[in-house]
Amino acid sequence: MLKDDILRLLIKSKKGYVSGGELAERAGTSRTAIWKHIKSLEKDGYDIEAVPSKGYRLGSVPDILNAADIGHGLKTRIIGKRIELLRETGSTNAIALETARLGAPEGTVVIAETQTAGKGRLGRTWTSPRGNIYMSVILRPAIPPHKAPLITLMAAVAVASAVRMETGLQAGIKWPNDVLISGRKVAGLLTEMNAEFDRVRHVVLGIGLNVNMDVRELPPQIRNLSTTLAAEAGERINRTRLVQKVLAELERWYGLFLKDESSVLGEWKAINVTTGKRIAVKSISETFEGTAQGIDDEGRLVVKLDDGHIRTVAAGDVTILQ
Ligand code: BTN
Numbered sequence: 098m099l100k101d102d103i104l105r106l107l108i109k110s111k112k113g114y115v116s117g118g119e120l121a122e123r124a125g126t127s128r129t130a131i132w133k134h135i136k137s138l139e140k141d142g143y144d145i146e147a148v149p150s151k152g153y154r155l156g157s158v159p160d161i162l163n164a165a166d167i168g169h170g171l172k173t174r175i176i177g178k179r180i181e182l183l184r185e186t187g188s189t190n191a192i193a194l195e196t197a198r199l200g201a202p203e204g205t206v207v208i209a210e211t212q213t214a215g216k217g218r219l220g221r222t223w224t225s226p227r228g229n230i231y232m233s234v235i236l237r238p239a240i241p242p243h244k245a246p247l248i249t250l251m252a253a254v255a256v257a258s259a260v261r262m263e264t265g266l267q268a269g270i271k272w273p274n275d276v277l278i279s280g281r282k283v284a285g286l287l288t289e290m291n292a293e294f295d296r297v298r299h300v301v302l303g304i305g306l307n308v309n310m311d312v313r314e315l316p317p318q319i320r321n322l323s324t325t326l327a328a329e330a331g332e333r334i335n336r337t338r339l340v341q342k343v344l345a346e347l348e349r350w351y352g353l354f355l356k357d358e359s360s361v362l363g364e365w366k367a368i369n370v371t372t373g374k375r376i377a378v379k380s381i382s383e384t385f386e387g388t389a390q391g392i393d394d395e396g397r398l399v400v401k402l403d404d405g406h407i408r409t410v411a412a413g414d415v416t417i418l419q
Contacts, residue, residue, distance in 0.1 A: 105165040107155040116152035175204035177344040187214040190303040193233035197299040208232040228309035236300045242292040246396040249288040251354045251361045255346040269370035281324035380413035
């Protein structure tokens with residue numbers, strides 16, 4: 098998009114002036130068109146200084162995500178090479194599933210500032226106020242469908258790792274893929290897949306990350322169970338840098354996963370906060386308690402019941418009781 102190209106050129110000029118003529122030439126358009134796009138960027142909250150003899154210079158940048166900002170400085174090869182950024186949508190997973198069905202390449206990312214019908218795991222809703230990160234990544238791994246849950250574990254490892262690197266906060270993982278800080282949920286992942294009997298066509302990896310919102314914007318019943326990175330860090334977090342870090346860590350862990358699943362399982366085991374804890378498991382058909390033993394090679398949770406029997410759970414919800 099032309100507007101994004103202009104923004105990219107202004108960002109690249111690193112606080113220097115770029116003349117209207119140069120912008121027009123490099124973006125392949127007229128000076129009048131440039132002026133219109135500059136006005137539109139100002140409407141979006143960008144502070145752009147215009148000096149007749151010098152040109153345009155970018156001042157402060159608003160706290161809205163922008164594909165050009167994210168792309169600038171993103172050092173990935175595949176993940177995030179194509180980014181679709183939406184001010185508002187129903188669900189980024191729904192958009193990404195449709196985009197993937199139409200043939201979008203692996204690594205395509207859909208991001209929204211807010212969602213009106215955000216989807217959570219097990220048919221729940223994901224409340225999506227502004228200030229957070231809602232994004233979905235299209236992957237096309239050459240794996241059989243029963244291995245797909247490992248993709249979600251891989252993503253949980255990547256998100257937790259990005260959060261640690263960007264904020265220094267001790268992010269842990271609760272099975273299967275909730276990212277927690279100090280026992281409260283800061284991110285959730287929803288993986289949806291389109292597969293044949295023995296082959297995955299594509300996977301959409303949905304990531305909801307609580308960043309700068311006020312937790313009071315969440316429904317009362319989940320407020321005490323949730324937190325945000327800003328609340329934990331005691332300062333606002335730069336979402337652009339965080340998105341870049343999450344995409345970079347996803348690319349790193351996805352690459353490792355495709356080469357050797359055990360590296361991902363090893364890291365998941367190292368940073369999970371479930372193993373060894375007394376837990377309640379709510380699966381599709383029942384609820385039971387026991388002690389979490391860890392995960393098996395397919396990412397299923399292994400639980401020791403009070404009578405000593407071992408149960409393996411493929412899908413469900415875990416509450417840590419102690
Ligand atoms: C969970 O229940 O913990 C999973 C929440 C996943 C939410 C994310 S936000 C981006 C993507 N789009 C959706 O509709 N859901 C996922």
